[in-house]
Amino acid sequence: xxxxxxxxxxxxxxxxxxxxxxxxxxxxxxxxxxxxxxxxxxxxxxxxxxxxxxxxxxxxxxxxxxxxxxxxxxxxxxxxxxxxxxxxxxxxxxxxxxxxxxxxxxxxxxxxxxxxxxxxxxxxxxxxxxxxxxxxxxxxxxxxxxxxxxxxxxxxxxxxxxxxxxxxxxxx
Numbered sequence: 001x002x003x004x005x006x007x008x009x010x011x012x013x014x015x016x017x018x019x020x021x022x023x024x025x026x027x028x029x030x031x032x033x034x035x036x037x038x039x040x041x042x043x044x045x046x047x048x049x050x051x052x053x054x055x056x057x058x059x060x061x062x063x064x065x066x067x068x069x070x071x072x073x074x075x076x077x078x079x080x081x082x083x084x085x086x087x088x089x090x091x092x093x094x095x096x097x098x099x100x101x102x103x104x105x106x107x108x109x110x111x112x113x114x115x116x117x118x119x120x121x122x123x124x125x126x127x128x129x130x131x132x133x134x135x136x137x138x139x140x141x142x143x144x145x146x147x148x149x150x151x152x153x154x155x156x157x158x159x160x161x162x163x164x165x166x167x168x169x170x171x172x
Contacts (some may be wrong), residue, residue, distance in 0.1 A: 014075030014158055026076075069105075070143035075154050079162025082171045092156045096127040098149040104135055105146050 019026035053059040094102075135142035165171070 014077050014155060016073035016075050018075070018077035022100050070147040070150075072147035072151055074087050075151065079159055080155075080165045080168070081157070081162050088157070092153075094149070094152065094156070096153060097145060100128055100131040100135065101145040101149040102140065102153065104132070104142060 023029075050061065051059045053062045075079075131145075135145065
């Protein structure tokens, strides 16, 4: 007799095709819903940033800093955790390069240094400078770094025994 023993890894796996078996149209539905909501948003127009370019004027959203950015497969299948602890916000396993790439993708933003690994503050600033300069010289390097850091961030704290909640503030 032969026995097959399956050992499930302790870290839950995410997959960019998670919904293919349960709802093949999930990504299309989400995309269409977000596009529809943004087109019919009754809350306002976010100043001038959503204006389209015209033949005589290039709009803000089509300007050099807003040109085509990086893309990556978003991994899905994440479950909502049942426990929330303040200590879980400290050091999420992201490095200095992740800090620079993720911060560089935002006009304004901040993060507490405890969210990133670094052996000392001076090492953090030395590392940050050369990474910023490298990203500034090579846009494709920045795009690759940003996409990789987004995937890494998306894999932080993935749990297997969770739930999908309808009310986000309360455990079922």
